[in-house]
Amino acid sequence: MDLSIIIVNYETYELTKQTINSVIDKKHEFSFEIIVVDNCSKDNSYNQLKSSFKKEVEKEIIKFIANPRNDGFAVANNIGIKIAKGDFILLLNSDTIVGSQTIENTLNYIKKNVDVGAIGSKIVFPDGTLDKACKRSFPEPKNSFYRLFGLAKLFPNNKKFNEYNLSYLDENGIYEVDSLMGAFMLLRKVAINQIGLLDENFFMYGEDIDFCYRIKESGWKIIYYGKSETIHYKGASSKKKKSKLIYEFYRAMYLFYNKHYRSEYSIFTTIVTYIGIGFIFLLKILFNIVKIR
Numbered sequence: 001m002d003l004s005i006i007i008v009n010y011e012t013y014e015l016t017k018q019t020i021n022s023v024i025d026k027k028h029e030f031s032f033e034i035i036v037v038d039n040c041s042k043d044n045s046y047n048q049l050k051s052s053f054k055k056e057v058e059k060e061i062i063k064f065i066a067n068p069r070n071d072g073f074a075v076a077n078n079i080g081i082k083i084a085k086g087d088f089i090l091l092l093n094s095d096t097i098v099g100s101q102t103i104e105n106t107l108n109y110i111k112k113n114v115d116v117g118a119i120g121s122k123i124v125f126p127d128g129t130l131d132k133a134c135k136r137s138f139p140e141p142k143n144s145f146y147r148l149f150g151l152a153k154l155f156p157n158n159k160k161f162n163e164y165n166l167s168y169l170d171e172n173g174i175y176e177v178d179s180l181m182g183a184f185m186l187l188r189k190v191a192i193n194q195i196g197l198l199d200e201n202f203f204m205y206g207e208d209i210d211f212c213y214r215i216k217e218s219g220w221k222i223i224y225y226g227k228s229e230t231i232h233y234k235g236a237s238s239k240k241k242k243s244k245l246i247y248e249f250y251r252a253m254y255l256f257y258n259k260h261y262r263s264e265y266s267i268f269t270t271i272v273t274y275i276g277i278g279f280i281f282l283l284k285i286l287f288n289i290v291k292i293r
Helices: 013-024 045-052 054-058 073-083 102-112 141-148 189-195 207-217 242-260 267-292
Strands: 003-009 032-039 062-067 088-092 096-098 116-124 174-176 184-188 221-232
Touching (some): 003 013, 003 045, 003 073, 013 032, 013 045, 013 096, 032 045, 032 073, 045 054, 045 062, 073 207, 088 102, 088 189, 102 116, 102 184, 102 221, 116 207, 141 267, 184 189, 189 207, 207 242
Parallel strands (some): 003 032, 003 088, 032 062
Antiparallel strands (some): 088 184, 116 184, 174 221
């Protein structure tokens, strides 16, 4: 089989249905399967989805798996990866719509370029603007500082200040990057076998950056393919429990730095980084509390 598409559902029936339809409503020249892992939804979306795609289940095009606990996005994706039959794995968010040739084009590219371990499409919001997280460098202290304190926005075409989101590069181009976005990440199964599964210490943020870091560390290239796009209704499966989201976002920052950079930087840099993460986390929590009230 060419491709296994893994989608994690968490209480997003309509959006997940839309995502699946954006794949199966097109004719494809490659063989594929869709694995939907439900992360212990409480809204009956799992049963609704199984009912909506009963024919596809009978034809073994779609497989549904009910995760008895919600242990996070990485855990759910790993459940799908473990049973995937495809030579390539597509991690696809449940709040996306893939373009008419997006999967074909990215799959053909990675097949032809045997040194590529992962490839991602251009990802846009429903209004057509670019989701900058779809092409980026790894979040080192310096480029994170420039982004955090607004220098990247002030000088959008400056290579030095925009190293993290690579805003100075053509969003419609094709080139090597450090990291892609987990909303659409097409991976070579051989590369996954080499580096291992997603790090389950990351609950729902940062696992994609960590995955890309390990892929590059193992000698594979990571490609941004800007000639095809995916629409992303960002955050649709996590609009509730806002404080939990904020916590997991900044916890992911801490985990990534601690895992990959702590040994490379001085104690002073590490302390400043931890203080910075903690300070911004507290600010975001306070702003969120005020906003809710």
